[in-house]
Amino acid sequence: MAVSVLSMARHIAEELKDGLSGSGVRSAARGIRRLLGVDFVGLADLSGTVTWAPVEPPFYADANSLVEKVLHSENREGRSQLVAVPLHVHQELAGVLVVAGATRRADVREAAAWIVEALERGRLAASAEQAAQAELRALRAEISPHFVYNALTVIAALVSSDPDRSRELMLDFADYIRYSLAKHGEYTTVADEFHAIETYLALQRAVLGERLRMQVRVAPEVLAVALPYLVLQPLVENAVRHGIEPRAGTGHVQVRGEAEGNDCVISVEDDGVGMDPALAEAILAGRGGTDSVGLANVDRRLRNVYGPWYGLVVETADGEGTRVVVRIPRFQPGVIP
Known part of the structure; x- marks a missing residue:
C-alpha cells in the first residue's frame, strides 16, 4: 500500500511540473482523488479556472464561488463536505485545491502539501532551464x-x-x-x-x-x-x-x-x-x-x-x-x- 501511495505521489508531482495551467493538471487531480477516496477533486490556477476529476460536479457553481473567496482571502473556505484550500508556493498564492466528499481534514492538508512541493519542484526545474539557456546565450556572446x-x-x-x-x-x-x-x-x-x-x-x-x-x-x-x-x-x-x-x-x-x-x-x-x-x-x-x-x-x-x-x-x-x-x-x- 505504501509503495502504491509513493508511486501515486511521484505521478502527481510529474503531472504538475508545468504548474496548475499545464497539460497534466487533470491527471494530477485524478490521482489526488484516488488517494483521498473522495467524490470530486478540483485544481484551480490563479485565473480561477478549475480542472475537475473525474468530471465537473453538479454543484460546480458553489465550488467556483469558494474558489473565488479563497483567491481573494488566501484562507481555507468550506461548507458541509466541500472544502477549498489555498496553495502557497514560496509564500505566494499559486492556486486552490478543491475537495468534495467525506475525508479527514489532515488528509486534505497532506494532499495540499504534496501539491505545493510538486509546484515548487516544477518552478525550480523551470528556473534551472532558464539559467541554462542564459548560460548558452552568454557563450554565444x-x-x-x-x-x-x-x-x-x-x-x-x-x-x-x-x-x-x-x-x-x-x-x-x-x-x-x-x-x-x-x-x-x-x-x-x-x-x-x-x-x-x-x-x-x-x-x-x-x-x-x-x-x-x-x-x-x-x-x-x-x-x-x-x-x-x-x-x-x-x-x-x-x-x-x-x-x-x-x-x-x-x-x-x-x-x-x-x-x-x-x-x-x-x-x-x-x-x-x-x-x-x-x-x-x-x-x-x-x-x-x-x-x-x-x-x-x-x-x-x-x-x-x-x-x-x-x-x-x-x-x-x-x-x-x-x-x-x-x-x-x-x-x-x-x-x-
Missing part, C-alpha cells in the same frame, strides 16, 4: 572581437594576392559565425561540434600562421553521439587564446575523440603557457574572472545533463600546457540532437 577583426583583416589581405584562399576563409568564417550564433536546439552531435572546431582552427591558422599547428582526430563510432550544443568549441578557443597566443614560438593544439566502452572521451590539449592548478580549480568553480567563464559554463552544463560524476577534467601546470578531458555517455536518455 563570447565571440572575441579581437579574433573577428584579425580574421577579417587576413581575409581582406588575401583578396588580391590569393582570391581562392580568401574565398575559402570567408566561407569558413561564415560557417563559424553561423554555428556560434544560430538558434540551435539544446543538443547537437560530436560530428557538428568537430566541424565547428576545424573551421575555427582553420581561421586561427590563417591569423597566427606558423605559430599554430593543430591536429584533429575523431573516431567514426562517436560522430553520431549527442551532446550539449557549444561544449567543445569553447575548449578549443580557450586553448588557442589562453594557451598558444601568449607563448613565444610555435604552439600545438590536439583534439581527439574516441570511444571508451560506453563512453565518448574527447580531449583538447595544448603545449601553451599552462596555468597554476589552483587557478584551474577556481575557473571551474566560476571564480576565474570574466575572460574564463566559458570553462565553468561548459562544466556546469555537462553536470546538469549527465550528473555530478561527469564534467570537465583539467590537467595543467605553469609552463606545461593544458589538457581538458570531456567524458560523456555514448547513449543518454533525453539527449537527442
Whole structure:
C-alpha cells in the first residue's frame, strides 16, 4: 500500500511540473482523488479556472464561488463536505485545491502539501532551464572581437594576392559565425561540434600562421553521439587564446575523440603557457574572472545533463600546457540532437 501511495505521489508531482495551467493538471487531480477516496477533486490556477476529476460536479457553481473567496482571502473556505484550500508556493498564492466528499481534514492538508512541493519542484526545474539557456546565450556572446577583426583583416589581405584562399576563409568564417550564433536546439552531435572546431582552427591558422599547428582526430563510432550544443568549441578557443597566443614560438593544439566502452572521451590539449592548478580549480568553480567563464559554463552544463560524476577534467601546470578531458555517455536518455 505504501509503495502504491509513493508511486501515486511521484505521478502527481510529474503531472504538475508545468504548474496548475499545464497539460497534466487533470491527471494530477485524478490521482489526488484516488488517494483521498473522495467524490470530486478540483485544481484551480490563479485565473480561477478549475480542472475537475473525474468530471465537473453538479454543484460546480458553489465550488467556483469558494474558489473565488479563497483567491481573494488566501484562507481555507468550506461548507458541509466541500472544502477549498489555498496553495502557497514560496509564500505566494499559486492556486486552490478543491475537495468534495467525506475525508479527514489532515488528509486534505497532506494532499495540499504534496501539491505545493510538486509546484515548487516544477518552478525550480523551470528556473534551472532558464539559467541554462542564459548560460548558452552568454557563450554565444563570447565571440572575441579581437579574433573577428584579425580574421577579417587576413581575409581582406588575401583578396588580391590569393582570391581562392580568401574565398575559402570567408566561407569558413561564415560557417563559424553561423554555428556560434544560430538558434540551435539544446543538443547537437560530436560530428557538428568537430566541424565547428576545424573551421575555427582553420581561421586561427590563417591569423597566427606558423605559430599554430593543430591536429584533429575523431573516431567514426562517436560522430553520431549527442551532446550539449557549444561544449567543445569553447575548449578549443580557450586553448588557442589562453594557451598558444601568449607563448613565444610555435604552439600545438590536439583534439581527439574516441570511444571508451560506453563512453565518448574527447580531449583538447595544448603545449601553451599552462596555468597554476589552483587557478584551474577556481575557473571551474566560476571564480576565474570574466575572460574564463566559458570553462565553468561548459562544466556546469555537462553536470546538469549527465550528473555530478561527469564534467570537465583539467590537467595543467605553469609552463606545461593544458589538457581538458570531456567524458560523456555514448547513449543518454533525453539527449537527442
